[in-house]
């Protein structure tokens with residue numbers, strides 16, 4: 001499954017946020033047979049379309065798409081040179097598809113800041129520097145290995161050339177995501193600064209309700225996405241019933257919880273979309289990549305669906321709502337039979353036909 005790794009300096013609220021993520025565990029509630037790893041938190045992607053579908057089909061339950069977050073140890077200045085912690089940290093973070101960096105914006109004299117002051121910009125620089133240093137170290141080691149492998153004709157020259165280009169970018173202090181090097185030939189290295197970033201500002205209520213301040217912080221990290229939340233409030237929201245939660249949110253000037261925001265932004269950052277299925281049992285959103293074709297999308301439900309794919313009956317969500325039922329959509333020519341080259345669109349309501 002696609003996962004987003006959570007990083008940040010110590011005492012910025014990572015554990016508080018992660019506890020909210022795990023308590024909110026939609027896996028436990030909706031997918032009783034899924035294995036739940038202790039360091040993985042799962043949030044569901046808010047999707048109002050599922051409720052509408054459930055209404056049309058009389059579905060018993062709603063199964064939204066999910067986004068997984070992995071808790072990764074905190075980074076301190078010098079972490080990339082660290083012995084034990086460094087390596088374990090790197091192994092976990094390499095496997096993440098994107099990185100959510102928690103940045104402290106809250107003030108609390110009882111909670112020590114590792115660098116002695118609340119300064120989001122400097123904190124982000126510390127983290128980014130550590131990630132760049134970690135990549136530099138990975139690359140330096142890889143380059144000496146690649147030189148041998150090239151002499152032994154085990155790799156092509158483009159591998160070594162790409163590694164050297166990447167090294168140069170990092171030596172200039174630039175993360176690879178901000179450069180134009182195509183790192184495909186060295187993707188096996190799992191370089192960190194290639195991964196897409198989301199910035200999670202853990203802030204006080206004052207900032208949550210201050211649009212100007214939020215815009216300034218968002219500009220600091222653009223074009224990466226910024227999410228603003230108060231980790232303490234998030235951990236309280238989890239324990240409230242929906243009405244009380246809505247009240248607490250609106251009293252802090254928010255119309256959506258931070259976890260919901262994080263799921264949405266995470267989903268977009270990973271380049272994902274969903275298609276929908278519905279029936280009397282469940283209305284469900286399935287996660288696919290943008291540009292995926294129908295058989296590959298069917299494979300997310302079951303590998304047999306992909307192998308035995310014949311065709312897909314597709315109705316766009318809007319057409320289905322407008323016509324009111326599958327029968328009516330068919331009668332109005334809004335249900336399309338699509339073949340194996342059909343490129344899926346977000347919000348397609350699908351029924352697959354397949355051979356077993």
Ligand code: GDP
Nearest residue numbers: 010011012013014015016106108111230231232
């Ligand atoms: P971590 O080291 O990044 O995992 O940070 P923690 O989640 O353990 O938080 C460090 C301390 O800051 C704890 O005492 C939290 O209760 C407190 N804390 C976390 N988030 C907030 C917040 O949004 N506001 C305030 N005032 N305190 C927070």
